[in-house]
Amino acid sequence: MPNSADERFLEKAIHLAERHSRDGIHGPFGAVVTRGNVIVGEGWNSVVASSDPTAHAEIGAIRDACRNLGTHNLAECTLYSSCEPCPMCLAAIYWARIERIVFACNAADAARAGFDDAEIYQEIEKKWSLRKIASRQLNRESGLRVFETWIQNPRKVEY
Amino acid sequence: MPNSADERFLEKAIHLAERHSRDGIHGPFGAVVTRGNVIVGEGWNSVVASSDPTAHAEIGAIRDACRNLGTHNLAECTLYSSCEPCPMCLAAIYWARIERIVFACNAADAARAGFDDAEIYQEIEKKWSLRKIASRQLNRESGLRVFETWIQNPRKVEY
Numbered sequence: 001m002p003n004s005a006d007e008r009f010l011e012k013a014i015h016l017a018e019r020h021s022r023d024g025i026h027g028p029f030g031a032v033v034t035r036g037n038v039i040v041g042e043g044w045n046s047v048v049a050s051s052d053p054t055a056h057a058e059i060g061a062i063r064d065a066c067r068n069l070g071t072h073n074l075a076e077c078t079l080y081s082s083c084e085p086c087p088m089c090l091a092a093i094y095w096a097r098i099e100r101i102v103f104a105c106n107a108a109d110a111a112r113a114g115f116d117d118a119e120i121y122q123e124i125e126k127k128w129s130l131r132k133i134a135s136r137q138l139n140r141e142s143g144l145r146v147f148e149t150w151i152q153n154p155r156k157v158e159y
Numbered sequence: 160m161p162n163s164a165d166e167r168f169l170e171k172a173i174h175l176a177e178r179h180s181r182d183g184i185h186g187p188f189g190a191v192v193t194r195g196n197v198i199v200g201e202g203w204n205s206v207v208a209s210s211d212p213t214a215h216a217e218i219g220a221i222r223d224a225c226r227n228l229g230t231h232n233l234a235e236c237t238l239y240s241s242c243e244p245c246p247m248c249l250a251a252i253y254w255a256r257i258e259r260i261v262f263a264c265n266a267a268d269a270a271r272a273g274f275d276d277a278e279i280y281q282e283i284e285k286k287w288s289l290r291k292i293a294s295r296q297l298n299r300e301s302g303l304r305v306f307e308t309w310i311q312n313p314r315k316v317e318y
Contacts, residue, residue: 143263
């Protein structure tokens with residue numbers, strides 16, 4: 001029996017993973033976002049079901065929470081995930097300013113179930129020119145003009 | 160004048176960044192996804208405009224391309240971005256199986272415009288217990304049962 005708030009919310013995330021993945025089309029991952037001990041967002045993996053490689057459980061829960069709260073800033077929120085976040089979701093958690101993460105399974109457990117993100121973690125640490133995905137930098141001056149215009153824009157909303 | 164296909168598609172991504180960020184609400188980032196020298200997806204930063212911290216240009220372009228092509232797999236696609244991808248977008252590019260990346264500005268250029276992802280790159284490299292965001296692992300056994308059920312599920316669609 002879950003006996004702390006952390007355990008209770010984490011079991012909710014695990015339950016979302018279990019319930020949605022029964023069909024074999026939604027991956028076995030669930031997540032919830034809480035603020036002040038209230039669930040404000042829920043998500044589950046729907047990469048295959050919605051043809052969206054970014055539709056991980058944590059991304060879904062963050063987007064749902066932001067929609068419900070009307071903000072892109074989830075400071076003071078906790079994210080509960082049935083599994084340790086992949087690099088994409090982890091970076092999204094930082095961008096969302098989430099305060100705390102609670103998770104159940106770890107990355108090795110996910111790898112054994114067929115979801116391996118170890119290579120992505122390794123690739124991210126490399127300089128772009130050394131990564132497996134061929135990368136090329138071009139037209140930097142043209143891109144810099146957009147940043148320069150942004151810096152000078154008195155209407156810009158910074159975040 | 161852009162004179163190669165790479166330059167032409169990259170200028171399109173830069174143009175999306177420029178056009179959408181004029182209002183000061185959309186961040187100065189744009190991206191396109193191509194397959195076989197045809198644009199199949201477009202995106203621009205709408206973090207503030209749509210209250211979504213995951214709404215980076217590359218994520219938008221990947222989701223748009225997947226919607227248009229009806230798949231979560233963008234093998235044989237190239238992503239053009241007005242700026243070097245942040246860790247969230249880079250990981251999304253790997254999950255999407257994109258083949259090649261072409262970008263204009265680098266991360267330091269983005270940082271000077273107020274968009275700094277250096278700390279996120281540093282955090283991702285650390286073990287979870289050493290990161291700045293407080294993290295906690297709980298109820299692993301409960302989470303493992305969902306993976307076990309998934310592994311045994313004859314209907315599961317792997318990706």
